[in-house]
Amino acid sequence: xxxESLVETLSAALRGDASVPLSMAxxxxxxxxxxxxxxxxxxxxxxxxxxxxxxxxxESRSRVDAGASWQDRVRAWMVTVYEQxxxxxxxxxxxxxxESPAWVLESVFLSGILKDAGLSQDDELADAVFLxxxxxxxxxxxxxxxxxxxxxxxxSVLGHLSSEDAxxxxxxxxxxxxxxxxxxxxxxxxxxxxxxxxxxxxxxTTP
Numbered sequence: 001x002x003x004e005s006l007v008e009t010l011s012a013a014l015r016g017d018a019s020v021p022l023s024m025a026x027x028x029x030x031x032x033x034x035x036x037x038x039x040x041x042x043x044x045x046x047x048x049x050x051x052x053x054x055x056x057x058x059e060s061r062s063r064v065d066a067g068a069s070w071q072d073r074v075r076a077w078m079v080t081v082y083e084q085x086x087x088x089x090x091x092x093x094x095x096x097x098x099e100s101p102a103w104v105l106e107s108v109f110l111s112g113i114l115k116d117a118g119l120s121q122d123d124e125l126a127d128a129v130f131l132x133x134x135x136x137x138x139x140x141x142x143x144x145x146x147x148x149x150x151x152x153x154x155x156s157v158l159g160h161l162s163s164e165d166a167x168x169x170x171x172x173x174x175x176x177x178x179x180x181x182x183x184x185x186x187x188x189x190x191x192x193x194x195x196x197x198x199x200x201x202x203x204x205t206t207p
Contacts, residue, residue, distance in 0.1 A: 001031065001033065001037075001041070002041075003041040003042070003051065006027065006031050006038075006041055006042075007051045007052055007055045008055070009030055009031055010027050010030050010031065010048075010052065011052060011055055011056065011088070013030045014052075014088050014090055014091065015087050015088060020090065021090060022045070022048070022049060022052070022090040022091060023045060024038045024039070024042070024044070024045055024048065027042075027048060049091060050105060052088070052091050053091055053092075053105055053106075054105055056084050056088055056091060057081075057084070057105065057106055059080060059084065060077055060080040060081050060084060060106075061077075061109060063076050063077075063079075063080050064076045064077055064080075064113075070113050070114065070116045070117040071117075071192050071196070073113045073116075074110075074113060074114075074132060074188075074191075074192055074195070075188055075192065077109075077110065077113070077132075077136075078132065078135075078136045078184070078187075078188050078191070079184070079188070081106075081136045081137070082136060082139060082184050085136075085137060092137055106133065107129045107133070110128075110129045110132055110133065111125045111129055114128045114129065114195070117195065117199050118199045118202060119195075119198065119199060119202070124198060124202070127198065128195050128198055131191060131194060131195065132191055132195070135187050135190075135191050136187075136191075139183060139184050139187045154173045154176060154177055155170070155173060158170060158173075
């Protein structure tokens with residue numbers, strides 16, 4: 001066994017069954033070793049989560065064309081994170097909930113893209129990275145948890161509204177139910193637009 005082989009084995013197990021919890025005990029079970037053996041390779045669950053995140057996110061980076069515009073690079077990253085987080089909700093849920101700091105691993109990669117956009121101050125970069133990362137993870141978690149929104153459930157809550165509000169909401173409900181994966185495109189467009197606004201607000205540099 002090696003650290004990398006354990007990560008690959010556990011990654012395959014998690015991808016195959018979204019109900020599998022991410023824990024040192026479960027990792028040991030998948031690897032066919034004792035829980036104590038896992039601590040030879042990983043300090044704790046956070047270390048394991050970080051290793052898994054790094055392994056999973058390699059694909060996100062591989063789909064980002066280094067020669068593309070910064071907007072297209074951000075879009076490619078967000079789409080792939082969305083797809084990967086739906087395949088590995090256990091790993092990304094820890095990052096989204098704040099239980100694991102593994103999401104920080106991608107902050108440097110995103111920061112490099114955003115520097116090409118014209119952001120250079122640490123606070124600017126942090127704001128943009130946080131915006132991109134949290135919206136990507138948040139949308140993925142919502143989609144993974146709810147799948148498609150059923151119309152009966154959506155309509156059932158209208159009874160809690162006034163007649164006027166219920167009529168207004170009823171015109172929107174079918175569109176909510178049909179949103180599906182189109183939601184991530186809306187989120188990505190809005191996120192990139194927000195970062196573009198950050199770039200536009202920067203004072204012009206003198207030659």
